[in-house]
Amino acid sequence: xxxKYDFEKKYREQILQCSRCGFCQSVCPVYGATLRPALNARGxxxxxxxxxxxxxxxxxxxxxxxxxxxxxxxxxxxxxSGVNVxxxxxxxxxxxxxxxxxxxxxxxxxxxxxxxxxxxxxDELPDFDRKRDQKAAYxxxxxxxxxxxxxxxxxxxxxxLDRLSVDYTLISEVxxxxxxxxxxxxxxxxxxxxxLERIFATGAKTVITGCPYCYRTFTxxxxxxxxxxxxxxxxxxxxxxxxxxxxxxxxKKVTYHDPCDLGRHCGIYEEPRATIRKIAPDFVEMQxxxxxxxxxxxxxxxxxxxxxxxxAMARRRLKEAEDTGAEILLTExxxxxxxxxxxxxxxQNIKIYNTTAFINELMHRKAxxx
Amino acid sequence: xxxxxxxxxxxxYYEENHYWVKEEGDLLVMGMDDFAQKMAGEIVFVQxxxxxxxxxxxKKFAKxxxxxxxxxVFAPVNGELAAVNEELETNPGLINSDCYxxxxxxxxxxxxxxxxxxxxxxxxAVEKWVLAEIEKYAKE
Numbered sequence: 001x002x003x004k005y006d007f008e009k010k011y012r013e014q015i016l017q018c019s020r021c022g023f024c025q026s027v028c029p030v031y032g033a034t035l036r037p038a039l040n041a042r043g044x045x046x047x048x049x050x051x052x053x054x055x056x057x058x059x060x061x062x063x064x065x066x067x068x069x070x071x072x073x074x075x076x077x078x079x080x081s082g083v084n085v086x087x088x089x090x091x092x093x094x095x096x097x098x099x100x101x102x103x104x105x106x107x108x109x110x111x112x113x114x115x116x117x118x119x120x121x122x123d124e125l126p127d128f129d130r131k132r133d134q135k136a137a138y139x140x141x142x143x144x145x146x147x148x149x150x151x152x153x154x155x156x157x158x159x160x161l162d163r164l165s166v167d168y169t170l171i172s173e174v175x176x177x178x179x180x181x182x183x184x185x186x187x188x189x190x191x192x193x194x195x196l197e198r199i200f201a202t203g204a205k206t207v208i209t210g211c212p213y214c215y216r217t218f219t220x221x222x223x224x225x226x227x228x229x230x231x232x233x234x235x236x237x238x239x240x241x242x243x244x245x246x247x248x249x250x251x252k253k254v255t256y257h258d259p260c261d262l263g264r265h266c267g268i269y270e271e272p273r274a275t276i277r278k279i280a281p282d283f284v285e286m287q288x289x290x291x292x293x294x295x296x297x298x299x300x301x302x303x304x305x306x307x308x309x310x311x312a313m314a315r316r317r318l319k320e321a322e323d324t325g326a327e328i329l330l331t332e333x334x335x336x337x338x339x340x341x342x343x344x345x346x347x348q349n350i351k352i353y354n355t356t357a358f359i360n361e362l363m364h365r366k367a368x369x370x
Numbered sequence: 371x372x373x374x375x376x377x378x379x380x381x382x383y384y385e386e387n388h389y390w391v392k393e394e395g396d397l398l399v400m401g402m403d404d405f406a407q408k409m410a411g412e413i414v415f416v417q418x419x420x421x422x423x424x425x426x427x428x429k430k431f432a433k434x435x436x437x438x439x440x441x442x443v444f445a446p447v448n449g450e451l452a453a454v455n456e457e458l459e460t461n462p463g464l465i466n467s468d469c470y471x472x473x474x475x476x477x478x479x480x481x482x483x484x485x486x487x488x489x490x491x492x493x494x495a496v497e498k499w500v501l502a503e504i505e506k507y508a509k510e
Contacts, residue, residue, distance in 0.1 A: 105437060120440070149440060304437055307414035342415040345459050
């Protein structure tokens with residue numbers, strides 16, 4: 001029988017390879033928050049097998065299972081059968097969009113990114129009182145969450161670059177649009193071209209970004225190949241900072257949350273830790289860290305489409321952070337900061353920062369005390 | 371009063387970004403009005419700053435978020451934050467289900483309670499304002 005959908009054509013063997021062992025269940029953030037077996041990777045693979053066998057239809061009834069995945073890749077990382085669940089899910093979502101069975105939040109996001117310059121349809125890109133579209137050695141690319149939702153975290157990162165006398169410019173950036181690939185659509189090439197033109201116009205040889213998702217898109221998507229062809233290096237800010245000396249330390253106990261997009265998806269684990277160890281001698285790991293890190297719940301469009309469950313996932317992660325006895329939780333992603341900070345209850349004393357904003361605060365305090 | 375499907379109780383005072391205010395002893399209680407909660411959709415996060423935070427009339431002091439919308443909350447009067455509705459931490463949807471009751475958000479100790487007179491109040495003024503707002507958002 002000929003395969004009806006592209007997911008089957010591309011991933012039939014992988015889906016059948018799932019041995020239903022359930023190793024994914026213990027690490028799936030969606031399962032952890034909901035305790036619903038249909039929502040973890042094994043449940044999703046079983047549903048897809050039934051679709052391939054013609055027992056159930058791929059349709060609206062499956063939206064809440066197949067669209068409720070943060071694409072954190074924790075399941076793939078722990079799968080003894082080597083099933084690459086996030087890639088399968090991304091393809092299934094495209095198939096569902098093609099048959100008109102998409103989650104309305106994601107259809108809305110795609111619509112927004114055909115007209116607007118950012119995922120929130122905000123009219124004006126904040127300039128953070130910095131120069132924009134100038135000649136400079138570095139471009140600092142903020143990303144949608146940093147620009148429109150976590151302005152304080154972005155201020156902290158930019159203040160730190162200023163303290164370090166980095167010759168950078170912001171650009172009239174638009175959404176990298178990589179997220180569309182995760183939610184059933186395709187990256188918008190017009191937006192990619194606009195970003196490329198604006199980066200090239202600055203003459204910069206390096207793009208630094210504080211957003212792991214933008215980093216991933218710039219370094220892995222072919223729509224941004226021109227950056228590589230022109231010899232422009234893209235760095236996540238944790239890579240840029242790792243060899244620098246800041247001259248400040250904290251005596252507080254600090255722990256670190258690996259963003260999925262930076263860790264499992266890009267393999268960047270040690271650079272953030274190299275910096276944190278310099279500034280925080282009392283650094284502790286959480287129970288789940290590096291490739292085994294628990295997702296904060298924000299990825300794959302889940303924060304937008306399933307906010308309650310997304311925040312419940314963040315609360316589980318916060319509990320792990322608190323269990324270490326840390327007073328400070330650092331991470332390297334505006335989406336993670338946003339979701340974790342939104343999930344934090346008033347009675348919880350742990351403070352959440354991007355590493356850049358925390359270093360900036362330490363340097364600011366030191367300068368003030370002098 | 372009902373204006374084109376939006377409920378706006380007559381006795382309340384309204385800040386122009388669609389937050390209502392009412393007197394409660396020495397304090398002012400504040401919440402989101404029905405027009406705003408309907409426009410925003412399901413509220414998923416409400417920032418609840420620490421009590422004692424100083425508030426300056428017209429200045430932003432918190433954020434409220436629904437799916438893809440982020441709202442800034444502006445102080446309706448000068449004063450300080452006296453209390454917050456902690457139930458909203460885990461159940462922000464109370465703003466949608468009961469915006470004038472269980473979904474109240476903040477209590478403010480005003481420097482001068484008389485400042486409420488600067489807010490929109492009275493049937494005629496509220497009706498004029500809300501009709502203009504409905505027209506404005508219909509165009510967007």
